[in-house]
Amino acid sequence: MNQFPSLRVRTVRLEPGTLRQLWRYSDPHSPLVFLRNGDGIVGSGQILWRREFFGPDRIREAADAWSKLTSFAEVKDRAKVPGSGLVGFGAFAFSENSQQASVLIVPSLIVGRRDGIEFVTAITADSTKPDASLRDPAPLGPDERAVFETGEMDVVQHQQAVDHVVDLIGSGVLSKLVLARDLIAKLPEWTDRRHLIGRLAETYPDCWNYSVDGLTGASPETLVRVRGREVRARVLAGTAPRGLEEHIDRDIAEQLKSSPKNQQEHRFAVESALHALSSLNDYTDPGDSLTASPEPFLLALPNVWHLASDIRGTLPLDHTVLDLVQALHPTAAVGGTPRKAALEAIDRIEPFDRRRYAGPVGWIGAKGDGEWAIALRGAEIDPDGTTTAYAGGGIVATSVAADEFRETEWKLRPLQDALSSGSIDPYGDALFTGFGTGD
Numbered sequence: 051m052n053q054f055p056s057l058r059v060r061t062v063r064l065e066p067g068t069l070r071q072l073w074r075y076s077d078p079h080s081p082l083v084f085l086r087n088g089d090g091i092v093g094s095g096q097i098l099w100r101r102e103f104f105g106p107d108r109i110r111e112a113a114d115a116w117s118k119l120t121s122f123a124e125v126k127d128r129a130k131v132p133g134s135g136l137v138g139f140g141a142f143a144f145s146e147n148s149q150q151a152s153v154l155i156v157p158s159l160i161v162g163r164r165d166g167i168e169f170v171t172a173i174t175a176d177s178t179k180p181d182a183s184l185r186d187p188a189p190l191g192p193d194e195r196a197v198f199e200t201g202e203m204d205v206v207q208h209q210q211a212v213d214h215v216v217d218l219i220g221s222g223v224l225s226k227l228v229l230a231r232d233l234i235a236k237l238p239e240w241t242d243r244r245h246l247i248g249r250l251a252e253t254y255p256d257c258w259n260y261s262v263d264g265l266t267g268a269s270p271e272t273l274v275r276v277r278g279r280e281v282r283a284r285v286l287a288g289t290a291p292r293g294l295e296e297h298i299d300r301d302i303a304e305q306l307k308s309s310p311k312n313q314q315e316h317r318f319a320v321e322s323a324l325h326a327l328s329s330l331n332d333y334t335d336p337g338d339s340l341t342a343s344p345e346p347f348l349l350a351l352p353n354v355w356h357l358a359s360d361i362r363g364t365l366p367l368d369h370t371v372l373d374l375v376q377a378l379h380p381t382a383a384v385g386g387t388p389r390k391a392a393l394e395a396i397d398r399i400e401p402f403d404r405r406r407y408a409g410p411v412g413w414i415g416a417k418g419d420g421e422w423a424i425a426l427r428g429a430e431i432d433p434d435g436t437t438t439a440y441a442g443g444g445i446v447a448t449s450v451a452a453d454e455f456r457e458t459e460w461k462l463r464p465l466q467d468a469l470s471s472g473s474i475d476p477y478g479d480a481l482f483t484g485f486g487t488g489d
């Protein structure tokens with residue numbers, strides 16, 4: 051594959067209402083999907099360009115490679131909405147020490163929808179004319195389910211690790227650390243993976259339904275999105291389960307909102323995002339201000355409540371969304387505070403490579419715009435069907451190990467339900483009268 055082929059790109063608009071559920075247009079075995087509320091983009095056809103990146107400079111190198119590739123591209127875009135024109139799908143490893151490749155991928159065909167505008171993008175790398183006609187999605191194949199088993203960290207190891215982190219925090223080395231655990235399953239190779247995405251999209255429509263290079267899930271957290279010069283991020287930290295009965299559910303939400311432990315966990319995450327974004331821009335121009343929600347609000351998902359804060363800012367001149375991804379990753383919603391000490395401790399304490407769990411997943415456009423989620427509530431699904439799901443939680447000084455384990459169970463539900471037998475029941479047995487004693 052030529053390192054930097056001269057891509058020819060054509061986007062045409064479709065008659066509104068032409069497209070079916072977008073995930074159906076993806077490849078059954080290697081879906082490329084980035085959707086929310088039914089809008090977004092799906093790649094298929096041939097992989098025209100794929101680059102892998104490793105190590106501490108993986109995001110910067112990807113940004114450089116993307117800017118070279120786009121400088122050679124000829125783009126005719128008749129839709130001009132986010133996701134139309136030339137787009138690269140990407141997923142980055144959480145840790146600079148990961149063995150897992152971070153990737154940027156350009157497929158030959160992209161189908162998308164945004165605010166009622168539907169489009170097809172065709173791309174060629176051999177100087178032939180791109181044919182932007184819509185192809186029917188492949189018929190759905192087998193829908194096999196998988197059952198999860200304990201991964202590298204069982205309940206006892208997890209609780210010991212939480213206690214250890216609480217001790218580290220007590221000794222003043224850290225203020226917060228996000229500790230994760232894993233589950234393993236085997237999805238039969240012949241399974242049509244679109245079923246999994248379809249179920250996630252149906253149950254968690256407000257989340258980013260993503261699938262890039264085997265990394266698949268439904269994440270509620272926007273790392274960063276850029277449209278023109280407008281920058282948005284949504285920081286999540288602080289979690290409680292949903293209650294089945296309305297009054298219990300409301301009580302749980304109120305307890306979450308007034309919980310000093312969760313508020314503290316949340317504050318660290320917001321501060322880390324604001325610090326990263328302000329490091330790129332001096333915001334001396336009043337039109338370029340950086341603002342965050344004055345206080346966290348409650349975000350309801352089918353399986354959990356979160357404390358959430360929205361951040362708005364302006365893209366510094368001559369920057370792209372990947373520059374912001376590079377600055378932000380990892381926020382203290384998935385790493386910790388202080389960042390460096392937390393990352394070293396995560397590498398030491400977790401007995402597995404996070405791979406791309408909790409890393410940035412999303413897309414970048416030819417002009418440097420794009421949408422990136424944090425790859426949460428998901429799994430790495432290898433080509434042979436080996437599936438590793440991950441979930442973590444923020445540990446602070448007052449964390450209690452048993453509560454932290456339960457929290458990872460709620461967070462594993464989206465993927466477990468979508469992959470295991472039986473119909474999806476996002477509430478499941480999450481009928482609680484409280485959410486722990488960690489305050």
Ligand SMILES: C=C(O[C@H]1C=CC=C(C(=O)O)[C@@H]1O)C(=O)O
Pocket residue numbers: 228230271286287288289356382383384408426427440441442443444461
């Ligand atoms: C690390 C995860 O969630 C993060 C995002 C929201 C709430 C979190 C928390 O309450 O700990 C985590 O910071 C995960 O889902 O694996």
